[in-house]
Amino acid sequence: MKKTFAATVALTALSGTTALAHYGMIIPNDPMISQEDGRSVQLEMSFSHPFELLGMELVEPVSFTVTHAGETTDLLGDLTAAQIMGQPGYTLDYPLERPGTYVFAMEPQPYWEPAEDSYIVHYTKTYVSAFDDDEGWDTELGLRTEIVPLSKPFGLWEGNVFQGTVMLEGEPVPYAEVEVEYYNEDGEASVPSELMITQTVKADANGVFTYAAPTDGWWGFAALNTAPETMAFEGEEKAVELGAVIWVEFEEWDD
Amino acid sequence: MRRLFAALAVVAFATAAQAHNLNVFAFVEDGTVVVETKFSTGKIPVSGEVRVLNAASEVVLTLPLQEDGTVRFPLDPDAASGGLTIEVMTGEGHDDYWILTPEDIANGSES
Numbered sequence: 001m002k003k004t005f006a007a008t009v010a011l012t013a014l015s016g017t018t019a020l021a022h023y024g025m026i027i028p029n030d031p032m033i034s035q036e037d038g039r040s041v042q043l044e045m046s047f048s049h050p051f052e053l054l055g056m057e058l059v060e061p062v063s064f065t066v067t068h069a070g071e072t073t074d075l076l077g078d079l080t081a082a083q084i085m086g087q088p089g090y091t092l093d094y095p096l097e098r099p100g101t102y103v104f105a106m107e108p109q110p111y112w113e114p115a116e117d118s119y120i121v122h123y124t125k126t127y128v129s130a131f132d133d134d135e136g137w138d139t140e141l142g143l144r145t146e147i148v149p150l151s152k153p154f155g156l157w158e159g160n161v162f163q164g165t166v167m168l169e170g171e172p173v174p175y176a177e178v179e180v181e182y183y184n185e186d187g188e189a190s191v192p193s194e195l196m197i198t199q200t201v202k203a204d205a206n207g208v209f210t211y212a213a214p215t216d217g218w219w220g221f222a223a224l225n226t227a228p229e230t231m232a233f234e235g236e237e238k239a240v241e242l243g244a245v246i247w248v249e250f251e252e253w254d255d
Numbered sequence: 256m257r258r259l260f261a262a263l264a265v266v267a268f269a270t271a272a273q274a275h276n277l278n279v280f281a282f283v284e285d286g287t288v289v290v291e292t293k294f295s296t297g298k299i300p301v302s303g304e305v306r307v308l309n310a311a312s313e314v315v316l317t318l319p320l321q322e323d324g325t326v327r328f329p330l331d332p333d334a335a336s337g338g339l340t341i342e343v344m345t346g347e348g349h350d351d352y353w354i355l356t357p358e359d360i361a362n363g364s365e366s
Contacts, residue, residue: 035354099280133278135297
């Protein structure tokens, strides 16, 4: 399953093209914090191409929040600047005071992507369970666009499917396109074709998509839509891509 | 998370009745230890037994669980100096525990 990253680099170099998908990232040290793990969770926030491990600068987000038991708290002022994948990002050590599911969410600044001639705004989130209590695992935050989990977004085995509903402006998005990419954290995974760096699935008529992860680790799901409004770049109006990103960890099956 | 597997395996071996569908949480507030319990379904157990053990694993207190799934008792600083383990038994296969560490107790006493 996991080959060498060198093969990927060679493949990319030979083809002369890249297949890079942008991902906002919120990666906790563990999505299931037990009482033996301590009383806090450590998070890393970045903007990258996660399979190729190519970092980009994550400028200070518009917002960074945590939602627990129906209450949302602003954490923007608590972020600590850090280098992640060689580029500016942020970390956070967040104390978990109560059991239940904590949903961390980030709205980034619009990112100008010249190659796509558009702005990119990826609303990014991840779910962390504290102290063996999963209440709130299906929380919908009410973001402008988001993936609402139908599978519990932690405690999944490798090979399990992850299902979610793509929402935009509070409504499911029929046949939404969802890009899926593996966070190649140790650089050991490779692909036989560029087409497999970022895989794509479509939602059904109800906005529900399904993906089975072939291996353990963190997987990012990004549902992409185009905003009705435009933004100016050097005096010219440009399209805005709205991304709903969720990061889910699949656990190794160890029998 | 993986450390939990090891911990649970030890506890399960020791008690032979460890189940995962009861969740216990405890904290210190204004000199009182507050114990909360809940099944993984979200339901609240209406009865059960609560045992409080000191750092030497000696039972220092036994209390009935209240109908709202909680129990409260005054913090004894001497008994709690090395931390407390709170075990809750609500029936066959419905047991769980929470460890109040000295840090938990100190943090609760400061609030």
